Amino acid sequence: MFSRCGFSTALRQVQRGYTTSRVVDARRNSFKPYLLLGAGLCLGGYGYLSFSQKRVAGIDSDCYTPLSIQEIRDVNHDSKIYKLAYSDQEARAEIPVSSSVYVKDDSMQIMRPFTPISSSDSKGYLELLIKLYPDGSMSQFLKDRTVGDVLEVRGPIVNWEYQANAYKAIGMVAGGSGITPMYQIIRGILQNPEDNTRVSLIYANRSEEDILLRQELEYLAKLHPKQFTLYFVVDKAPETREWSQGVGFVTREMISQHLPKPAGDVKILVCGPDGMMRHISGPRARDWSQGGVSGLLKELGYSAEQVYKF
Numbered sequence: 001m002f003s004r005c006g007f008s009t010a011l012r013q014v015q016r017g018y019t020t021s022r023v024v025d026a027r028r029n030s031f032k033p034y035l036l037l038g039a040g041l042c043l044g045g046y047g048y049l050s051f052s053q054k055r056v057a058g059i060d061s062d063c064y065t066p067l068s069i070q071e072i073r074d075v076n077h078d079s080k081i082y083k084l085a086y087s088d089q090e091a092r093a094e095i096p097v098s099s100s101v102y103v104k105d106d107s108m109q110i111m112r113p114f115t116p117i118s119s120s121d122s123k124g125y126l127e128l129l130i131k132l133y134p135d136g137s138m139s140q141f142l143k144d145r146t147v148g149d150v151l152e153v154r155g156p157i158v159n160w161e162y163q164a165n166a167y168k169a170i171g172m173v174a175g176g177s178g179i180t181p182m183y184q185i186i187r188g189i190l191q192n193p194e195d196n197t198r199v200s201l202i203y204a205n206r207s208e209e210d211i212l213l214r215q216e217l218e219y220l221a222k223l224h225p226k227q228f229t230l231y232f233v234v235d236k237a238p239e240t241r242e243w244s245q246g247v248g249f250v251t252r253e254m255i256s257q258h259l260p261k262p263a264g265d266v267k268i269l270v271c272g273p274d275g276m277m278r279h280i281s282g283p284r285a286r287d288w289s290q291g292g293v294s295g296l297l298k299e300l301g302y303s304a305e306q307v308y309k310f
């Protein structure tokens with residue numbers, strides 16, 4: 001009778017009595033007869049669920065869930081962290097590594113993927129770190145959102161499925177907001193005491209001020225010096241302070257020096273703006289499949305199987 005989504009939405013509706021969401025409003029009308037029946041089922045089922053499921057997902061990969069914005073924090077001049085509250089404060093989304101969620105704007109009929117940066121263990125909320133582009137459609141929508149507004153979120157959608165100890169070493173090249181999937185993976189690895197995978201990250205940005213999640217990354221590198229290394233590259237070195245890390249474009253030498261050499265048990269992950277992707281690994285194919293590897297990684301001898309492009 002109910003699709004999985006319809007049922008879970010109805011279940012959430014009964015649990016939280018939402019009235020503000022467009023999606024839920026639209027669904028509520030078509031679900032009215034079912035909702036009464038659903039309410040009965042839910043009341044009986046809810047007791048069972050709350051005993052049988054210790055962890056309740058706060059979002060659903062089959063349909064959009066309205067999440068209210070609990071907090072918006074400026075990270076730098078163009079990026080913000082959106083903290084989104086689950087209706088059930090006990091809910092954990094159990095975000096698999098690595099995956100993203102879709103946010104949609106019904107008025108513009110657009111949706112964009114974002115990578116949660118909150119730990120999958122975080123209870124009651126989900127955090128997205130989002131760079132806002134002056135001419136971006138979703139950016140315009142998000143720029144006008146304030147605390148208390150609702151964002152429609154669907155996920156998690158697995159992008160690249162990571163398994164602990166599947167590789168001896170993982171090398172990463174990230175640019176700008178392309179750090180979010182890397183951060184999710186780094187955290188996933190370092191939070192698991194059974195996972196011995198070594199991770200090295202080259203993170204490129206225009207300037208030092210543009211570096212996202214810097215404190216968090218430096219903290220993790222300090223806490224796990226043998227397992228996680230970090231190398232920042234900026235287009236322009238700071239003028240007033242000494243800068244001992246990379247300057248300019250990411251080079252062959254930087255990759256040779258800081259990332260694991262090509263090998264069967266090594267994976268290189270790349271995520272960033274188009275120009276950087278072309279330079280490092282080549283872009284994804286037009287059908288959004290991985291395509292071949294080109295750029296610096298090809299020159300250095302990495303095969304297509306050893307590279308993943310986000």
Ligand SMILES: Cc1cc2nc3c(=O)[nH]c(=O)nc-3n(C[C@H](O)[C@H](O)[C@H](O)COP(=O)(O)OP(=O)(O)OC[C@H]3O[C@@H](n4cnc5c(N)ncnc54)[C@H](O)[C@@H]3O)c2cc1C
Nearest residue numbers: 112113114115129130131133135136137138139177180273
């Ligand atoms: C799997 C996945 C996960 C993602 N996770 C995140 C995340 O966690 N945080 C985040 O901020 N973004 C993330 N993105 C990018 C995000 O989905 C949007 O593409 C981005 O926010 C721009 O959307 P928009 O509608 O504002 O811009 P659009 O209207 O799509 O684009 C308008 C203009 O914005 C600029 N632009 C758009 N995207 C980029 C880009 N990636 N690099 C450089 N310029 C760009 C271009 O100038 C473009 O012409 C992710 C993308 C993917 C595929």
